[in-house]
Amino acid sequence: MITTTTPAIEGRPIEQYLGIVSSEVIIGANVIKDIFAGLRDFFGGRSATYERVLDEARRNALAELVQRAQTMGANAVVGVDLDFETIGANGSMLMVIASGTAVRIR
Numbered sequence: 477m478i479t480t481t482t483p484a485i486e487g488r489p490i491e492q493y494l495g496i497v498s499s500e501v502i503i504g505a506n507v508i509k510d511i512f513a514g515l516r517d518f519f520g521g522r523s524a525t526y527e528r529v530l531d532e533a534r535r536n537a538l539a540e541l542v543q544r545a546q547t548m549g550a551n552a553v554v555g556v557d558l559d560f561e562t563i564g565a566n567g568s569m570l571m572v573i574a575s576g577t578a579v580r581i582r
Contacts (some may be wrong), residue, residue, distance in 0.1 A: 478552040487579040498575035499540035537574040550578035
């Protein structure tokens with residue numbers, strides 16, 4: 477299935493718009509990750525631990541978005557948008573929302 481942030485797919489005309497599709501994924505970071513991220517913040521540099529958590533949440537949200545679009549009969553999702561938010565006590569959880577328009581393309 478093609479997923480794209482653009483409103484159209486070059487060379488693949490949209491035959492039918494099936495509607496808005498979205499998915500939400502919430503991932504918690506554990507205490508160990510918080511400790512190592514805190515040390516990284518103190519000494520500087522990138523936090524590979526949190527980058528992996530972000531990547532996992534993004535991949536899961538997009539996979540769920542594709543699954544929901546397929547359930548609607550889509551073979552592509554256009555206009556994909558990803559939003560990232562922290563929620564919970566002290567921002568201890570990460571929420572990723574993926575949304576787009578499920579379509580049938582030729």
